Amino acid sequence: MPYQENKEFQNIFRKIEASLENDLPFAVYRKPKQKQVTAVFQGNDVLHKTMDFEGKGFVFAPFDLKENAILIQPDEVLSATFQIGVKTESTTVEFSASGKEAHINLVKKGISEIEKGHLKKVVLSRKLEVDASSSPVEIFQNLLNNYPNAFCYIFHHPKIGTWCGATPETLVEIKDRQLKTMSLAATLPFNGDEKPQWGTKEIEEQRMVSDYIQERLGPAMEELHIGEAESIRAGNLWHLRSEVTGTLSSGNGIKKVITALHPTPAVCGIPTQAAKSFILENENYQRRFYTGFLGELNLNEVGEASLFVNLRCMELQHSKATLFVGGGITSASQPESEWVETQNKSKTMLNIL
Numbered sequence: 001m002p003y004q005e006n007k008e009f010q011n012i013f014r015k016i017e018a019s020l021e022n023d024l025p026f027a028v029y030r031k032p033k034q035k036q037v038t039a040v041f042q043g044n045d046v047l048h049k050t051m052d053f054e055g056k057g058f059v060f061a062p063f064d065l066k067e068n069a070i071l072i073q074p075d076e077v078l079s080a081t082f083q084i085g086v087k088t089e090s091t092t093v094e095f096s097a098s099g100k101e102a103h104i105n106l107v108k109k110g111i112s113e114i115e116k117g118h119l120k121k122v123v124l125s126r127k128l129e130v131d132a133s134s135s136p137v138e139i140f141q142n143l144l145n146n147y148p149n150a151f152c153y154i155f156h157h158p159k160i161g162t163w164c165g166a167t168p169e170t171l172v173e174i175k176d177r178q179l180k181t182m183s184l185a186a187t188l189p190f191n192g193d194e195k196p197q198w199g200t201k202e203i204e205e206q207r208m209v210s211d212y213i214q215e216r217l218g219p220a221m222e223e224l225h226i227g228e229a230e231s232i233r234a235g236n237l238w239h240l241r242s243e244v245t246g247t248l249s250s251g252n253g254i255k256k257v258i259t260a261l262h263p264t265p266a267v268c269g270i271p272t273q274a275a276k277s278f279i280l281e282n283e284n285y286q287r288r289f290y291t292g293f294l295g296e297l298n299l300n301e302v303g304e305a306s307l308f309v310n311l312r313c314m315e316l317q318h319s320k321a322t323l324f325v326g327g328g329i330t331s332a333s334q335p336e337s338e339w340v341e342t343q344n345k346s347k348t349m350l351n352i353l
């Protein structure tokens with residue numbers, strides 16, 4: 001078991017190991033920039049679903065909501081402070097070119113749909129399989145140690161599988177009708193302390209996400225404010241992000257906000273339905289929970305939610321890990337660069353395996 005002095009934390013780790021052994025559902029997570037780790041354990045293996053988002057617990061929703069959002073019921077909730085320990089040595093990751101041709105062809109097809117005027121933006125992704133010698137608990141501890149600014153989680157349900165990740169993207173936080181979200185898009189590699197130089201492609205791509213949030217969320221809000229775009233670092237990458245804040249109009253709740261926002265153009269495209277159909281018909285695999293969302297639902301109080309987009313994530317199966325990576329395609333995209341971008345994104349998980 002990974003070492004943490006804190007007794008509460010050791011207890012959580014032991015319970016994770018016991019739940020994995022007994023094949024019982026749980027979710028353990030730490031919110032961005034916080035020290036507290038929360039663990040939600042369900043006492044039986046029933047697969048609970050929530051469609052109205054009125055359930056209470058930890059929600060784990062797929063990209064395509066038709067497949068239903070899973071809810072881990074909070075039969076036992078524990079929390080502990082996590083002391084950040086040693087970062088994983090950053091090793092040079094050996095990339096595999098497997099899947100390159102298929103991804104490049106997919107991106108070319110996406111660009112051609114955009115050129116024909118059927119789409120403005122589409123997010124295209126792929127999966128890659130690698131060996132994972134560490135245990136799920138060790139992998140989770142590596143995520144906690146390496147990505148303090150991300151939402152780090154591990155999720156297990158015997159009927160769904162084991163997933164974990166460190167996502168930089170908030171879907172939405174709602175408390176007392178106050179809402180917070182973000183408009184996140186565009187990617188450049190992080191090289192030392194150099195500030196990223198954004199081109200018009202990236203600036204335009206992020207503005208499209210902000211415009212979408214304004215358009216979709218605006219009608220449900222008493223007021224909505226979208227901040228200036230700024231560069232934020234996520235592991236070995238830079239992104240462009242605007243903070244979004246506002247007050248929900250009375251009568252509008254979590255379901256309304258989720259329906260308005262998910263799937264955002266940061267993970268799907270514009271227009272939403274056409275981009276989603278293109279993704280479902282053309283990507284070479286099933287996304288399942290990648291680019292879905294996850295987090296607290298009515299857990300501390302009814303009407304409160306703290307939800308994150310499931311990016312920089314992987315599914316763990318025995319000693320294999322399946323990683324999921326994608327990127328936004330616009331008319332200015334170049335297939336080869338989009339391939340490299342997915343390789344760079346895969347480092348977030350490859351670095352800690």
Ligand SMILES: C=C(O[C@@H]1C=C(C(=O)O)C=C[C@H]1O)C(=O)O
Nearest residue numbers: 185186187266311325326327328
């Ligand atoms: C789709 C992913 O990331 C999203 C796509 C981005 C982009 O196109 O530049 C940037 C951040 C995320 O909104 C992913 O990490 O797999």
